[in-house]
Amino acid sequence: MEEINYDQLHKYLHEAELLIKDMNFSAAKELLVKSLLINDRSPQVHNLFGVIYEYQGNKEMAMRHYRAANVFDGTFKPAIENMIRCSDNNCHGQKHPNFGADELSFEERRQQMQNGEYHG
Template identity: 35%
Template sequence: MRDSVSERLYRLSKVVKVLVKRGKLDEAKKLVLSQMVKYPDSAEPHNLLGIIEEYRNNHILAMKHFRAACDLDPTYAPARLNIEVFGGFDNMKNPVYNEDDIEVKPQKLYKMIYNKKGIGRFIK
């Protein structure tokens, strides 16, 4: 369960996602900046500002915010993924607003193969 600050920032990301999708970038930015003042050491507001700036076609400022989020919390995956998404050549992917937006792909580490007698074994 999230603590109160984490819960507030999580809800902020949900609200900002809706506002950005509706094209209300100014409203989203004001909301994020108000929370950034309350939580200056949090990575989440910088990540959200990076997304807003990407939608405003201000790529350099967006990347600075993503980088600031990573510097504040190196374990914050959404900012790291947004650097990959928007820093590459294929930046047509969806931004990562919070941990819920991260797609987890199952990895197949082992494969089952069978011999002529139907006896199976795992290989890497």
């Protein structure tokens, strides 16, 4: 199995988050597609796609991506919080979505534990 370049992945995730906050969704989506090429099972990527669709008012697509993030990592709290918020019909309401770009996936935490690097 090929090793995932988490440094590059997180670089793209942070850049995409800034673009989303600037409402530049097309550029953010381009970075997220590049992120999927690094790790197509990244909960962070699917969560950020969900945030984009939520901001665009497409609750159905937002929920699909939040659920995908949850399928790939059932411990990824930002996606769980976003799913709960959207399922309560608060999607695109007063509460803002949890971007989660800084959150580590279960796989990243596991890898860091194996390398003796995890302190969280």
